[in-house]
Amino acid sequence: MAADRVRILETIQNYIDFVGKGTADDVLGLYAEGATVEDPVGTDVRTTRESIREFYAAIEPLEQETRLISAKVADGQAAFLFEIVTRVGDQSYTLAPIDVMTFDDDAKITSMRAFWSNDDMAIS
Amino acid sequence: MAADRVRILETIQNYIDFVGKGTADDVLGLYAEGATVEDPVGTDVRTTRESIREFYAAIEPLEQETRLISAKVADGQAAFLFEIVTRVGDQSYTLAPIDVMTFDDDAKITSMRAFWSNDDMAIS
Numbered sequence: 001m002a003a004d005r006v007r008i009l010e011t012i013q014n015y016i017d018f019v020g021k022g023t024a025d026d027v028l029g030l031y032a033e034g035a036t037v038e039d040p041v042g043t044d045v046r047t048t049r050e051s052i053r054e055f056y057a058a059i060e061p062l063e064q065e066t067r068l069i070s071a072k073v074a075d076g077q078a079a080f081l082f083e084i085v086t087r088v089g090d091q092s093y094t095l096a097p098i099d100v101m102t103f104d105d106d107a108k109i110t111s112m113r114a115f116w117s118n119d120d121m122a123i124s
Numbered sequence: 125m126a127a128d129r130v131r132i133l134e135t136i137q138n139y140i141d142f143v144g145k146g147t148a149d150d151v152l153g154l155y156a157e158g159a160t161v162e163d164p165v166g167t168d169v170r171t172t173r174e175s176i177r178e179f180y181a182a183i184e185p186l187e188q189e190t191r192l193i194s195a196k197v198a199d200g201q202a203a204f205l206f207e208i209v210t211r212v213g214d215q216s217y218t219l220a221p222i223d224v225m226t227f228d229d230d231a232k233i234t235s236m237r238a239f240w241s242n243d244d245m246a247i248s
Contacts, residue, residue, distance in 0.1 A: 072239035072240050115203040117197060119129060
């Protein structure tokens with residue numbers, strides 16, 4: 001029995017909010033035990049809680065704003081386009097990845113794969 | 125050696141154009157031998173050329189307009205958000221799926237998985 005659409009959309013919105021303004025532990029709390037993270041696609045897959053925490057701890061101190069652009073749920077899985085704007089001094093770095101996630105019955109994330117590349121980064 | 129970003133983006137644009145205005149065989153020509161199609165995610169995976177052709181032949185006669193909204197390429201794979209507007213009489217049915225594709229060295233599609241559900245359909 002897959003998690004329902006509404007709960008999956010809540011997890012996605014929480015994910016985006018926490019990546020922007022939350023702590024690494026806030027984000028980690030959305031992941032199921034045994035979850036995997038591949039960000040971006042093609043890099044080593046993180047398979048331990050410690051390595052996933054390390055990934056989000058690296059972005060925790062950054063000044064970031066995030067917003068969901070579009071989320072699609074199908075059969076307990078989802079893909080969504082969102083935007084991250086990182087401010088460093090006077091410059092803004094804007095990236096809009098598409099993340100693909102699978103979820104357990106409680107709508108906790110069991111896997112995340114992020115599609116983006118440096119070519120997608122806009123600097124203003 | 126993965127296909128390069130530019131060729132993958134060309135294949136994606138051709139895919140979107142052919143789904144809108146091309147024939148089933150136009151679309152099929154973008155797929156590698158042995159490719160698979162799961163549209164939407166959670167339905168039976170089409171594994172034969174005949175079954176993939178049948179899928180696109182079903183939409184070939186429809187009056188459709190398509191446009192790419194955002195495509196992200198990573199390591200010879202891609203995810204993209206696009207819009208399909210289908211006109212039936214006076215009504216327009218708008219759907220914006222996120223498709224995830226893998227590609228061979230020649231940027232032919234080796235797998236396609238489409239994230240969308242009926243909840244995403246807008247009627248105007």
